[in-house]
Amino acid sequence: MQIYATKPFLVIEGRIYEIERFSEIAENGIKLVISxxxxxxxxxxxxxxxxxAIWVFGLAAAWFFVVKLVKFLRGSISQAKLKAQQLKDTAEEQLDKLQAANQRRKVRSVMVDETIREMTRTALNATDDKNKEILIAELRKAIESGNHELANALELALKKA
Incomplete structure (x- = not known):
């Protein structure tokens, strides 16, 4: 069976049929395909x-969060550096104080040792009561000032005298 159409006619097995409103039907078909x-x-x-739009929004949101994260990390790092510097300064101050106190203790220890030697010599040479009274007065001062090393040494010197 052979079917084909020419402008206003339809041919089926050699017979020609006229199609009414062919152009209107063709135009409607073409319009339908185009639309x-x-x-x-x-x-x-x-x-x-x-x-x-979703990709652009996602990239913008990601960029926003990356920028926020970088700012947060920078702030955290600078705060950590500042805190570390403060701790370092505090540690240096405490070390300086400790070294100064240690030095004062050494000096005081040397002075106490020298005083103890002097008082011991005085006590050993003390034959009169005046020297003993001086030792007793020094003993009282040492006890009142809280210098127990000196107080013990003076007490020992008095016992020897």
Missing amino acids: GSNNYVKEQKRQIVFVL
């Missing part, structure tokens, strides 16, 4: 634009 393809193209464009 269908246009709608398809518009829908595809909408989908592409939607996907691109």
